[in-house]
Amino acid sequence: MTIPPDSSALAAQLLAIPGVAEIFPPSPPIVQLSTAAAGLLTRSPIRADLVEVKQTSGGTRITAKIAATADQPARETGRRVVDSLLAAAEPGAEVTVQIVRVS
Amino acid sequence: MTENTPTRLDCGKTIEELSAYLAADRLPPNPDIDTCPECLSALDGLDHVAQLSRDLIARDIGRQSDPPESWITTIMSNIAQEVRSGRSLPLRHDNPEVTLSITEGAVRALVRSVGDGIDGVVIGRCRIDGDAETLDAPVQVTITASILWGRSPQDLSEVLRGRVHDALRQHTDLRVAAVNIVIDDLHHIIAESQITAESPIITESEDPT
Numbered sequence: 001m002t003i004p005p006d007s008s009a010l011a012a013q014l015l016a017i018p019g020v021a022e023i024f025p026p027s028p029p030i031v032q033l034s035t036a037a038a039g040l041l042t043r044s045p046i047r048a049d050l051v052e053v054k055q056t057s058g059g060t061r062i063t064a065k066i067a068a069t070a071d072q073p074a075r076e077t078g079r080r081v082v083d084s085l086l087a088a089a090e091p092g093a094e095v096t097v098q099i100v101r102v103s
Numbered sequence: 104m105t106e107n108t109p110t111r112l113d114c115g116k117t118i119e120e121l122s123a124y125l126a127a128d129r130l131p132p133n134p135d136i137d138t139c140p141e142c143l144s145a146l147d148g149l150d151h152v153a154q155l156s157r158d159l160i161a162r163d164i165g166r167q168s169d170p171p172e173s174w175i176t177t178i179m180s181n182i183a184q185e186v187r188s189g190r191s192l193p194l195r196h197d198n199p200e201v202t203l204s205i206t207e208g209a210v211r212a213l214v215r216s217v218g219d220g221i222d223g224v225v226i227g228r229c230r231i232d233g234d235a236e237t238l239d240a241p242v243q244v245t246i247t248a249s250i251l252w253g254r255s256p257q258d259l260s261e262v263l264r265g266r267v268h269d270a271l272r273q274h275t276d277l278r279v280a281a282v283n284i285v286i287d288d289l290h291h292i293i294a295e296s297q298i299t300a301e302s303p304i305i306t307e308s309e310d311p312t
Contacts, residue, residue: 074274100140
């Protein structure tokens with residue numbers, strides 16, 4: 001059985017990609033509260049819910065919402081993010097990346 | 104601002120809350136705002152409006168009253184509407200298991216940022232018309248702007264159109280058939296009454312090609 005990628009590790013990985021300014025939680029604020037509380041307990045420097053990793057009957061589903069920097073083409077940044085997530089996930093994983101801000 | 108003015112973002116924050124946060128130099132830090140893309144884009148727009156308002160007051164001391172409140176209010180209301188996520192505009196990727204997109208709100212905020220960065224231009228509104236959710240479907244972008252009194256509407260329109268075209272080409276996969284510019288206001292030393300009574304509306308449409 002394949003181990004699903006770790007959300008915190010994925011977030012750190014994405015933040016290291018040129019053109020990625022920020023990652024925003026894909027879940028609504030109410031869901032973030034519990035995760036934030038857990039992050040406080042573990043003193044984790046990166047919030048665990050920034051990149052959503054879900055196991056479904058069809059396989060792994062990864063979702064990320066990012067801000068791209070304006071000094072690089074946002075669409076290329078988006079593709080780099082997708083490729084990075086695909087490389088970290090098992091084959092056939094479903095990846096959704098949305099650019100929600102260009103700053 | 105009237106009761107009907109839509110100033111609440113999809114995340115629930117209001118333009119008034121964000122203005123107050125901006126006025127307090129974003130202190131104390133509010134994680135709800137600082138981790139919300141809509142709020143951050145709205146803050147960018149509001150920051151520009153606040154700076155513009157200060158500039159106009161500084162230039163017009165001794166000659167003119169404060170910039171028309173209704174004008175500023177309209178821009179703030181437009182900012183609240185435009186930063187909403189809106190549609191998901193697809194970006195190309197070869198892998199069919201991938202969904203890559205940019206929000207309409209991000210694109211409108213980008214257009215506003217590009218326009219507001221041009222000296223003498225203040226963006227009023229930005230609209231994307233067409234089936235923007237389908238790759239390769241032609242879309243038209245219509246921008247309403249105010250220009251500084253004394254500047255050439257034609258010249259500024261051309262600069263604005265060129266920079267918006269470049270930004271959309273650089274950051275999105277939209278097939279932009281036209282960028283239409285509507286200059287519907289003049290700012291600086293014109294009194295509010297003159298703006299509504301005398302200022303012509305200049306529309307510059309680009310032929311879709």
